[in-house]
Amino acid sequence: MRVLLRVAYDGTEYSGWQIQSNARTIEGVLKDVLKDLLGEDVEIAGASRTDAGVHSLGNICVFDTESRIPAEKFRDALNVRLPEDIRVVESRAVEDGFHPRYVKTTKTYEYRIWNDSVLLPTVRLYMHHIYGELDVEAMNRAAEYLVGEHDFAAFCSAGAQVTSTVRRIVEASVFRSESDPRVVVIRVSSEGFLYNMVRIIAGTLIEVGMGRRSVDSMKDTIESCDRQMAGPTAPAKGLTHIKSV
Amino acid sequence: MRVLLRVAYDGTEYSGWQIQSNARTIEGVLKDVLKDLLGEDVEIAGASRTDAGVHSLGNICVFDTESRIPAEKFRDALNVRLPEDIRVVESRAVEDGFHPRYVKTTKTYEYRIWNDSVLLPTVRLYMHHIYGELDVEAMNRAAEYLVGEHDFAAFCSAGAQVTSTVRRIVEASVFRSESDPRVVVIRVSSEGFLYNMVRIIAGTLIEVGMGRRSVDSMKDTIESCDRQMAGPTAPAKGLTHIKSV
Numbered sequence: 300m301r302v303l304l305r306v307a308y309d310g311t312e313y314s315g316w317q318i319q320s321n322a323r324t325i326e327g328v329l330k331d332v333l334k335d336l337l338g339e340d341v342e343i344a345g346a347s348r349t350d351a352g353v354h355s356l357g358n359i360c361v362f363d364t365e366s367r368i369p370a371e372k373f374r375d376a377l378n379v380r381l382p383e384d385i386r387v388v389e390s391r392a393v394e395d396g397f398h399p400r401y402v403k404t405t406k407t408y409e410y411r412i413w414n415d416s417v418l419l420p421t422v423r424l425y426m427h428h429i430y431g432e433l434d435v436e437a438m439n440r441a442a443e444y445l446v447g448e449h450d451f452a453a454f455c456s457a458g459a460q461v462t463s464t465v466r467r468i469v470e471a472s473v474f475r476s477e478s479d480p481r482v483v484v485i486r487v488s489s490e491g492f493l494y495n496m497v498r499i500i501a502g503t504l505i506e507v508g509m510g511r512r513s514v515d516s517m518k519d520t521i522e523s524c525d526r527q528m529a530g531p532t533a534p535a536k537g538l539t540h541i542k543s544v
Numbered sequence: 545m546r547v548l549l550r551v552a553y554d555g556t557e558y559s560g561w562q563i564q565s566n567a568r569t570i571e572g573v574l575k576d577v578l579k580d581l582l583g584e585d586v587e588i589a590g591a592s593r594t595d596a597g598v599h600s601l602g603n604i605c606v607f608d609t610e611s612r613i614p615a616e617k618f619r620d621a622l623n624v625r626l627p628e629d630i631r632v633v634e635s636r637a638v639e640d641g642f643h644p645r646y647v648k649t650t651k652t653y654e655y656r657i658w659n660d661s662v663l664l665p666t667v668r669l670y671m672h673h674i675y676g677e678l679d680v681e682a683m684n685r686a687a688e689y690l691v692g693e694h695d696f697a698a699f700c701s702a703g704a705q706v707t708s709t710v711r712r713i714v715e716a717s718v719f720r721s722e723s724d725p726r727v728v729v730i731r732v733s734s735e736g737f738l739y740n741m742v743r744i745i746a747g748t749l750i751e752v753g754m755g756r757r758s759v760d761s762m763k764d765t766i767e768s769c770d771r772q773m774a775g776p777t778a779p780a781k782g783l784t785h786i787k788s789v
Contacts, residue, residue: 307662307664308665309666356664386663386665388662388664416633417619419631420628420629421554421599425666
């Protein structure tokens with residue numbers, strides 16, 4: 300039986316999704332807890348390898364097991380064993396051929412910025428802090444240049460091993476939260492992202508919002524295919540994987 | 545010079561506001577940081593002694609100093625020295641006679657409940673979890689009985705040293721958050737609260753929302769003046785002091 304898990308986590312205390320021998324990771328903790336529950340080592344195949352400090356409301360992964368536990372019961376069985384900063388929000392059986400890396404899903408990330416003089420303690424783990432007022436309208440216009448199929452080499456950190464840096468962004472928008480205008484949200488959706496892509500997009504759009512770059516410079520930055528032309532990689536804690544559908 | 549501070553904090557790691565000899569408290573950390581900044585011990589007088597684990601978006605306190613630092617500069621001078629889970633959101637000079645305990649302010653608290661099957665990791669430190677669907681409309685009608693001047697002895701934990709348990713609640717309402725209907729907010733405003741009062745109100749209203757108590761039983765519970773008649777004290781982490789005005 301192949302079981303799919305949707306896993307939410309607070310990435311603050313983790314060295315990212317992917318299992319590592321000497322660091323605490325989401326996948327590593329899941330694997331330990333599954334071994335505790337099933338008495339066997341399972342291989343976990345995840346959809347998105349989020350970085351250290353990045354959060355998720357529902358990253359998808361699958362594993363195979365001979366267990367007779369009904370697939371939908373894994374949610375609660377795992378949650379009683381997992382630390383509170385990792386939660387399985389859904390578990391269900393999927394076809395044996397299903398692999399989350401090879402199925403087409405649109406992934407939505409939000410990068411959140413606390414845009415006020417003082418960063419409130421109760422949001423500090425989930426938002427980046429910019430105290431000068433951001434021109435959100437300019438950021439949103441700059442973001443429009445990202446939509447569509449482009450070579451995003453300028454928005455990819457060195458060290459990434461990919462055959463192509465072409466990706467298609469289906470949504471890129473920037474807005475202030477309706478419930479709290481001090482929160483600026485950068486929302487980006489795509490079937491696939493490059494290494495650090497959303498955080499470099501965020502770092503570049505923040506510079507637009509601060510008036511350090513023009514709106515139209517976004518077009519040149521994309522076309523340059525040069526990482527040096529884009530802004531800095533914004534801090535991990537502001538980034539949350541929202542959904543994969 | 546008397547300086548007023550508005551102090552926001554994530555109470556997770558603290559044994560409450562009030563200074564204690566063997567525990568880490570908000571007031572204790574503030575006093576240490578002020579000593580570091582000013583080179584002198586100051587006495588801090590706070591408005592609300594929040595409990596261990598309770599959060600605040602702006603608790604008010606004052607202290608006296610001979611320092612020549614302009615009052616409004618204390619905000620940034622303290623924030624560079626404070627841990628990130630405590631932030632001074634405002635500092636300003638007040639009259640020498642001003643004391644936050646003896647000035648009339650309406651304090652607003654919100655008790656937040658995550659009302660969905662699984663508690664999301666990114667809200668776990670700031671919300672109580674109730675997985676069965678709450679009847680928020682019933683909770684709100686029950687809350688209406690609390691508004692006005694009553695003897696709230698039924699909603700006061702034992703051990704409180706107060707001369708009177710009569711308080712006047714100016715607002716008590718329960719609603720689902722517009723931005724996320726999984727969040728149920730209990731909002732209570734008053735010039736003064738009894739020990740654990742909002743958490744006992746929350747624990748009682750949750751029982752109404754679960755159908756374990758009737759809406760109208762709230763009236764009898766208030767009139768009983770008997771702590772045993774009210775619900776349990778809801779967990780501290782769901783409680784946030786929102787403002788004092």
